[in-house]
Amino acid sequence: MSLTLFDKIWSTHLVLPRDDGPSLLYIDRHIVHEGSFHAFNALRARNLSLRHPERVFGVPDHYVPTHSRLAKEAASDEVGNMIVQFDRNMQWGQVPHFKLADERQGIVHVIGPEQGLTLPGMAVVCSDSHTSTHGALGAIAFGIGQSESMHVMATQTLWQIKPKAMRVRVDGPLAAGVSAKDLILAIICEIGAAGAVGHAIEYAGTTIESLGIEGRLTICNMSIEAGARFGSIAPDDVVFEYLHGRPQSPKGEQWDQALAYWRTLKSDDHARFDQEVVLDGSHIKPMVTWGTSPDAGAPIDGVVPDPARLNDAAERASAHAALDYMALTPGTRLKDIAIDRVFIGSCTNSRLSDLREAARILRGRKVRVPGMVVPGSGLIKQAAEAEGLDRVFIEAGLQWRSAGCSMCVAMNGDAGQPGERIASTSNRNFVGRQGRGTRTHLMSPAMAAAAAVSGYLTDVRQFS
Amino acid sequence: MNPSQSVFEPLQTLTARALDLPGANIDTDQIIPARFLKKNRAAGYGQYLFFDERFEDRLEDGFEERLDSHCTARADHPLNAKNSPQILVVQDNFGCGSSREGAVYALVDYGIRVVVGTSFGDIFFNNCFKNGLLPIRLPLADHLALRTDLSPFGSLTMDLVNQCVQGSGHRASFDIDPFAKACLLQGVDEVALTLGYEAQISAFENSYSQRFPWLTPPVA
Numbered sequence: 001m002s003l004t005l006f007d008k009i010w011s012t013h014l015v016l017p018r019d020d021g022p023s024l025l026y027i028d029r030h031i032v033h034e035g036s037f038h039a040f041n042a043l044r045a046r047n048l049s050l051r052h053p054e055r056v057f058g059v060p061d062h063y064v065p066t067h068s069r070l071a072k073e074a075a076s077d078e079v080g081n082m083i084v085q086f087d088r089n090m091q092w093g094q095v096p097h098f099k100l101a102d103e104r105q106g107i108v109h110v111i112g113p114e115q116g117l118t119l120p121g122m123a124v125v126c127s128d129s130h131t132s133t134h135g136a137l138g139a140i141a142f143g144i145g146q147s148e149s150m151h152v153m154a155t156q157t158l159w160q161i162k163p164k165a166m167r168v169r170v171d172g173p174l175a176a177g178v179s180a181k182d183l184i185l186a187i188i189c190e191i192g193a194a195g196a197v198g199h200a201i202e203y204a205g206t207t208i209e210s211l212g213i214e215g216r217l218t219i220c221n222m223s224i225e226a227g228a229r230f231g232s233i234a235p236d237d238v239v240f241e242y243l244h245g246r247p248q249s250p251k252g253e254q255w256d257q258a259l260a261y262w263r264t265l266k267s268d269d270h271a272r273f274d275q276e277v278v279l280d281g282s283h284i285k286p287m288v289t290w291g292t293s294p295d296a297g298a299p300i301d302g303v304v305p306d307p308a309r310l311n312d313a314a315e316r317a318s319a320h321a322a323l324d325y326m327a328l329t330p331g332t333r334l335k336d337i338a339i340d341r342v343f344i345g346s347c348t349n350s351r352l353s354d355l356r357e358a359a360r361i362l363r364g365r366k367v368r369v370p371g372m373v374v375p376g377s378g379l380i381k382q383a384a385e386a387e388g389l390d391r392v393f394i395e396a397g398l399q400w401r402s403a404g405c406s407m408c409v410a411m412n413g414d415a416g417q418p419g420e421r422i423a424s425t426s427n428r429n430f431v432g433r434q435g436r437g438t439r440t441h442l443m444s445p446a447m448a449a450a451a452a453v454s455g456y457l458t459d460v461r462q463f464s
Numbered sequence: 465m466n467p468s469q470s471v472f473e474p475l476q477t478l479t480a481r482a483l484d485l486p487g488a489n490i491d492t493d494q495i496i497p498a499r500f501l502k503k504n505r506a507a508g509y510g511q512y513l514f515f516d517e518r519f520e521d522r523l524e525d526g527f528e529e530r531l532d533s534h535c536t537a538r539a540d541h542p543l544n545a546k547n548s549p550q551i552l553v554v555q556d557n558f559g560c561g562s563s564r565e566g567a568v569y570a571l572v573d574y575g576i577r578v579v580v581g582t583s584f585g586d587i588f589f590n591n592c593f594k595n596g597l598l599p600i601r602l603p604l605a606d607h608l609a610l611r612t613d614l615s616p617f618g619s620l621t622m623d624l625v626n627q628c629v630q631g632s633g634h635r636a637s638f639d640i641d642p643f644a645k646a647c648l649l650q651g652v653d654e655v656a657l658t659l660g661y662e663a664q665i666s667a668f669e670n671s672y673s674q675r676f677p678w679l680t681p682p683v684a
Contacts, residue, residue, distance in 0.1 A: 012676075054681045227560065
């Protein structure tokens, strides 16, 4: 029988298979952040303990200050307490973790691959919807809630219904100035915000294969914005070379064993997918979003769409509400939209190649709006500084911060002001996501840098 | 607490005030803004439900810790009505976005026991069952028929045993996983059940670590 990549990994994790409902699935790796306090509290309330603390890994990222590495310098005592509480829970559970001051600290979905904590063939969970990021290594990785997190802590397993299979196939070379972020924004526009609900996506095709590891992480990261909890790419030499020598990657004989197995992790030629989506990679242009859902996007040379053209009354009302919140008028050229702030960071776009892309545009230029650049991990920060990228950002007029989720989710106090329009490399343009009343336009790091320089949404191809 | 003790009020049948809530793709950031997720559950999350829509914005800062003194309830918001609903009828892809279980805590603590929609965010959908909140997925025609009874409030009856939801003019059947149904009827989650499979999990781990030795991390 022909199997998908997902089928193969799923089947090796079945503790109790069931066809007519949820199966009991074994979990290799469980990553936790400060939000885990609900799970730890629930565990203690039931007098339970962690079955395998060594399979859990913790790092604070959501609430951490990015101007300091001290919990006491967090935005408020309540925010700082989230970091202190996290450290206490790590100690209570004997969970391996990085503390805030550790140079290896960073965003959960950045440090997992960076440390080799997540590997091909694994089942990975984290109470964060962007856990699909790790699927770029050829894992099945998915976001869970706090109750499920507690269940994994207690049993190392999870009851899950097998999702349907969707393949997103993209072929052809990307044009100059077009990045993985533009590609995934175009894919989400094609599928819709709910188009992949109940599905696991596999990304395939020559465009996907041509991406480096960081671009692939960006693609898989945003699967949830099309509704899918899972997004994977068959692992190849790009992945294996990336993982070789990582702190937690297998070594010696075990590496060879692992590699032989990893090479089998791909969908069979005749594997069946419930849905198939096909895009021509060569037609994709730099993208920006204009609305309050990640599927409300358009190529930068386009205009704000007119809700009146929508046939469905409910869709029309939603589009009107989105434009009202975003303070945009139908027909406005996207390039005529002035911005107030820029954010370069998040688990979508905070890796070294993202920072290089932004710096390429900012080098020797000045920004017209305030903003910050937040690397995804302390190690990325070091690497960026070693090649002088920090100087480029600072000289352009941006703030250069330490690692964390920061303004992607605005839980740590890094937030925009009400009414501000933000060019952001993050993953969600939801109402109030970057602070109450803020208006977010999603785009690639190079596009955000170009917007910062011109003060307007800008076609980065003008800068090449 | 004993692991098999009930973790929420059992749900069997419910005849209650229902509210038709407009808007597709309502994300969990709307249901509960991120700044409230650090709050202790003990004080209840109901006050944070749809906070930014329900309360007048008098904040000068996008990140605001002090909320009560700066915000007043919007009288025209249906969730601020005197008789609060226990059933919500929602649009496509309700609960999409962030995995935050706080969205479910907010709904449950406000008093919602049943959410009737056409599709839900996958993570939100799973989170509901662990907290005694029943998400019901209906075909579009049934969903539409039930909504015609609500303007925007009305009364609906949900019967979990017989898997149906009924308004004054329409009765719709719904599917539910038998195990999830049993948990809701008894007010328990699956932790106790899974702990009962200890022998199977240990046996799995033994063969798994032989097959994939590189996936078994050393015990500290």
